[in-house]
Each structure stands twice: as structure tokens, then as C-alpha cells.
Amino acid sequence: MDPLVVADPTAITPGLDILSLLVLHGPNLNLLGVREVGIYGSLSLEQIDQALHQQAHSLKAKLEILQSNHEGVLIDAIHRARQQHQGILINPGAYTHTSIALRDAIAGVGLPTVEVHLSNIHRREAFRQHSYIAAVAIGQISGFGAQSYLLGLQALIQHLRLQAS
Numbered sequence: 001m002d003p004l005v006v007a008d009p010t011a012i013t014p015g016l017d018i019l020s021l022l023v024l025h026g027p028n029l030n031l032l033g034v035r036e037v038g039i040y041g042s043l044s045l046e047q048i049d050q051a052l053h054q055q056a057h058s059l060k061a062k063l064e065i066l067q068s069n070h071e072g073v074l075i076d077a078i079h080r081a082r083q084q085h086q087g088i089l090i091n092p093g094a095y096t097h098t099s100i101a102l103r104d105a106i107a108g109v110g111l112p113t114v115e116v117h118l119s120n121i122h123r124r125e126a127f128r129q130h131s132y133i134a135a136v137a138i139g140q141i142s143g144f145g146a147q148s149y150l151l152g153l154q155a156l157i158q159h160l161r162l163q164a165s
């Protein structure tokens, strides 16, 4: 089993406002735990989401989490986030390497966005080594399995807290 380390709950600082964040999982990530486990690990998406909710709670944030296999659904969710959330954590899946529309949506709403990948896209096939999203993200975390999501969430929350202080 892949180990999942959740941030220390004592990291809560009393008096901080609750942050609201959107977590997006792109195409085929609903198959996690079944799909190419040698590359993506054996944890299911539900297990990753559970760990994300747990970490968010300990860091005083709440999450809306959505997985879709459809580009337009992801784009609509990014548009809605402008009114509802303060930041976005996204694993765009294969849209990372193809979707100018997803990139434009992120740039368009202007919300701080962290891009995450389970696998290290930079040491895989050449077509995976370019991300359309990276240039509109505040940062990218790639290659740490399910931990990439937790590290990304931590980085996004820290960025938003620093911005607000």
C-alpha cells in the first residue's frame, strides 16, 4: 500500500479564516487503484480524496472535489470557482499536455492554482514533458504519488495564507 502522510493537525492556527478550495481531477483519474498501478499507485481516488479532506480540515480549509473525464466540465467548474473558492488544486491528467482551453480558464479566473501529478511527468514520454498548465500555475508538484496532492494542498494553503497576511 502506498503510504499517505497527513499534515500535523497542530498546524491549525486559531483565528485564521477557513479557506475554500476547489480540487479537480482530470480524465481517467477515476480509475486510480486499477489503472497502471506501477505508475500511479494502488490508492483509489476515494482514498486520496479522504486524505485531502483530512489534511484540509487540519489546515482550516474546506474542499469541493470534482473528477471529470470531460474538458468542458472541468472548465465550467473553474469558472464557477471564481465566485466560490480562493484557490485551485488540479491534476489535469492528459489534458495537461493538450488543453489550451483549460489553461485559458485558469488564467481567466486568476485564482492561485497548484498543478499536481502522481507520476514525474518530466521523466516519462516526451509528449508528457510539456504542460500547458504550468505557466499559469503558481507551482507544480510531480512524481510523489498520492503525496503530490497533499504536498500541493499544503503549498496552496500556505501561499494563500501568506498572501492574506
Ligand code: DQA
Binding pocket: 027, 028, 029, 091, 092, 093, 094, 095, 096, 116, 117, 118, 119, 120, 121, 128
Ligand atoms: C498524470 C500524468 C499524465 O501524463 C497522465 O495523462 C495522467 C496522470 C499524473 O498524475 O501523473 O492521467 O497527470
